[in-house]
Amino acid sequence: xxxxxxxxxMTKMAIYEKNNINEDLKISSYYKKDYSSLNxxxxxxxxxxxxxxxxxxxxxxxxxxxxAELTISKLIFLGGVAVGGYLVLLIIYVICAGSFYKxxxxxxxxxxxxxxxxxxxxxxxxxxxxx
Amino acid sequence: MSTLLVWREQIxxxxxxxxxxxxxVLRLILGLLVFxxxxxxxxxxxxxxxxxxTIGLSVVCAFFPLIIMVMAATALLLLHxxxxxxxxxxxxxxxxxxxxxxxxxxxxGKAWLVLxxxxxxxxxxxxxxxxxxxxxxxPVCVVPAACGTxxxxxxxxxxxxxxxxxxxxxxxxxxxxxxxxxxxVANKEMWIMVAAVSICLLLVYGIRTRSMxxxxxxxxxxGAILAVVIGAVGNGVLDVHISLSSLxxxxxxxxxxxxxxxxxxxxxxxxxxxxxxxxxDEYHYYVxxxxxxxxxxxxxSVKHINERQSRAGNSRNGEVSGRARHExxxxxxxxxxxADEILLTRxxxxxxxxxxxxxx
Numbered sequence: 001x002x003x004x005x006x007x008x009x010m011t012k013m014a015i016y017e018k019n020n021i022n023e024d025l026k027i028s029s030y031y032k033k034d035y036s037s038l039n040x041x042x043x044x045x046x047x048x049x050x051x052x053x054x055x056x057x058x059x060x061x062x063x064x065x066x067x068a069e070l071t072i073s074k075l076i077f078l079g080g081v082a083v084g085g086y087l088v089l090l091i092i093y094v095i096c097a098g099s100f101y102k103x104x105x106x107x108x109x110x111x112x113x114x115x116x117x118x119x120x121x122x123x124x125x126x127x128x129x130x131x
Numbered sequence: 132m133s134t135l136l137v138w139r140e141q142i143x144x145x146x147x148x149x150x151x152x153x154x155x156v157l158r159l160i161l162g163l164l165v166f167x168x169x170x171x172x173x174x175x176x177x178x179x180x181x182x183x184x185t186i187g188l189s190v191v192c193a194f195f196p197l198i199i200m201v202m203a204a205t206a207l208l209l210l211h212x213x214x215x216x217x218x219x220x221x222x223x224x225x226x227x228x229x230x231x232x233x234x235x236x237x238x239x240g241k242a243w244l245v246l247x248x249x250x251x252x253x254x255x256x257x258x259x260x261x262x263x264x265x266x267x268x269x270p271v272c273v274v275p276a277a278c279g280t281x282x283x284x285x286x287x288x289x290x291x292x293x294x295x296x297x298x299x300x301x302x303x304x305x306x307x308x309x310x311x312x313x314x315x316v317a318n319k320e321m322w323i324m325v326a327a328v329s330i331c332l333l334l335v336y337g338i339r340t341r342s343m344x345x346x347x348x349x350x351x352x353x354g355a356i357l358a359v360v361i362g363a364v365g366n367g368v369l370d371v372h373i374s375l376s377s378l379x380x381x382x383x384x385x386x387x388x389x390x391x392x393x394x395x396x397x398x399x400x401x402x403x404x405x406x407x408x409x410x411x412d413e414y415h416y417y418v419x420x421x422x423x424x425x426x427x428x429x430x431x432s433v434k435h436i437n438e439r440q441s442r443a444g445n446s447r448n449g450e451v452s453g454r455a456r457h458e459x460x461x462x463x464x465x466x467x468x469x470a471d472e473i474l475l476t477r478x479x480x481x482x483x484x485x486x487x488x489x490x491x
Contacts (some may be wrong), residue, residue, distance in 0.1 A: 043236070049231035053225050061312045101235060 013118050020111060028107040036101040042091065043097040051086050086106050136426040139395055155193050158200070162189030163247050165204050168253045169211070172290045176214040179207060197243035202244060212289065216296040219289060222315070234274045239261070241275045248279025248328070255347030255377050258358045258385035259330045262351050264390050265335025272485070273329045280328050284321035288314060320373055323365030331358035335389075342419055344401045351389025355382040398424045 027035060067081060068079065146153055166185045175181025188207070192200040205227050213220035235242050244264065251260045257280070264272045289296075292314075296307045335354035339346055359382040366373050399421040407418040 046232045046236060050229055052227055053232075057222065057225060057312055061316065062251055063309065097237075 003125065006122065009118055009122055009125075013115065013122070015116055016111065020108075021115065024108040024115075027105055029113045030105070032102060032109075035105045036098055039101040040094055040097045043120070044091055047093050048086075049088055051089060055082055055086075058081050097111045132262050133426055135394055136424060136427070139398070140426060142395075144477060158197065159193040161197075161243075161246065161250070162192045162200055164250045164253075165189075165200065166207065168250065169204060169207055169286070172253075173208070173211045173215075173286055173293075175211045175293070179210055195384055197246075198239050201242040201246060203291045215289070215293055216304075216307055216311075217302050219296055219311050222308060222312050223285060223289075226315075230278050230281075234278070238271065241272060244272055244275035245279040246280060247278050249283045252280065252283040253325075256381050257324065257328065257379075258331065258381045259388045261332035261358065262335055262354050262385040262389045263392060265332045265352065265354055266339055266347060266389060267396065268332075268336070270333055270336050273332050276328050277325050281321060284318055285315050285322070288318060291348055318366075319369045320371040323362060323369065323371060323373065326365070327358040331355070332362060344404065347393040347397055348390065350387050351393070355385040358382060358385070377401065381403070399485040400424050403466055421430075 030038070163185065166188045170180040170185050176231050178184070188203055192203055209220050209224055209227075212223050229247075244260075248257070250262050251257050260279075266274060289311075296311060331354045334357055335350045338350035338353060343349070362373050362378045363375060365371065366375065370385055400423070402419060403424075404424045405420045407416070407420060408420075409416050
């Protein structure tokens with residue numbers, strides 16, 4: 001006889017296997033701190049590249065204004081503003097990325113845990129049916 | 132009203148039955164709109180702007196996740212821009228890269244909203260997006276919606292001044308790079324619309340999540356009106372030329388869309404609202420319960436006159452009489468095959484419990 005509960009469970013698991021399992025297994029193979037740190041580091045690199053591009057575009061856009069009456073003190077001031085802006089952006093993104101990746105790790109771990117629990121339930125159901 | 136609710140139920144049932152195909156068709160339509168609009172507006176590369184390319188890309192992207200369509204649209208845009216001028220392609224590429232670095236790395240699943248916003252702007256119904264997304268989405272959607280607005284105005288700007296960027300010497304290239312960068316970023320109309328879309332979306336979301344009666348309706352109306360007001364005020368203050376009539380018609384359409392979405396996703400009866408108050412060890416609860424409007428779709432009873440079954444029935448009758456009278460005249464193998472089929476169907480029905488269900 002068809003067991004509705006078992007079919008439901010198997011469908012739920014199959015949907016999960018189809019959509020998220022690969023990424024979740026990959027994420028949960030790391031410790032939370034390692035995963036979060038690694039991805040925050042990658043984010044720092046990307047933000048540096050992004051800030052560089054944005055700063056370059058801004059500089060190209062306002063080249064004439066920047067070069068007009070350029071003095072050493074003005075150059076130092078502009079450099080300071082650029083570095084300050086970079087640091088502020090970096091701090092914001094590091095904090096946000098850290099909590100974002102931690103939350104992602106937690107969710108992935110929970111889903112994998114639930115999947116394994118469902119697997120055990122399914123096994124029990126099959127054993128019961130065989131008996 | 133009840134007719135609309137019946138339609139809603141029917142649409143839901145239809146979607147539940149054919150969701151796979153409906154999604155593919157919707158993706159195909161979105162692809163046709165996106166690639167068609169790109170090729171129609173900035174189709175500088177002849178080979179890529181052909182109808183075959185538009186249809187081909189749309190069909191291919193219909194079978195993949197929406198992020199692939201976003202990437203294909205970006206690549207197509209950059210290809211057209213490159214054909215027009217290298218600096219434009221460079222600057223646009225960098226701006227797209229910035230969008231990816233600062234937002235879409237974290238949430239690539241919402242990149243399709245960029246496409247939808249661009250399409251809505253091209254179809255002169257930009258306010259539909261913030262109202263719809265404010266009602267159904269989250270405040271984070273404001274970033275892809277703003278990116279979509281930015282992308283649309285960039286395309287619009289390139290289309291409007293393509294002849295000025297056709298420089299061939301190195302000095303001309305640098306000059307056009309600077310000009311494009313300055314004008315693309317300092318486009319006042321774009322910033323007004325970015326502000327209108329963002330504020331409208333956040334306001335719609337803010338009102339929609341309140342527990343007041345008719346929150347969705349109020350959110351749609353207030354959001355659309357505010358967006359129109361921002362557009363009109365920006366028009367006057369910054370001296371730009373946003374068409375007021377299209378802004379107002381877009382606002383009206385946004386309100387209509389909001390009402391339709393409410394009908395589809397939240398049809399509740401506020402007249403039967405109940406206010407409850409109770410407590411447990413830790414909290415005191417003030418609960419507002421609004422009942423949903425439920426309608427039963429009239430069932431159509433269709434009587435099937437199944438040709439195959441009747442034929443099987445006939446052959447069964449014929450089997451009895453035929454065996455007695457004309458053995459050998461009737462095709463025995465065909466008869467036994469149909470009898471096997473009936474037996475198999477019966478045993479399957481019995482095993483799956485369909486007989487019992489029918490009996491009850």
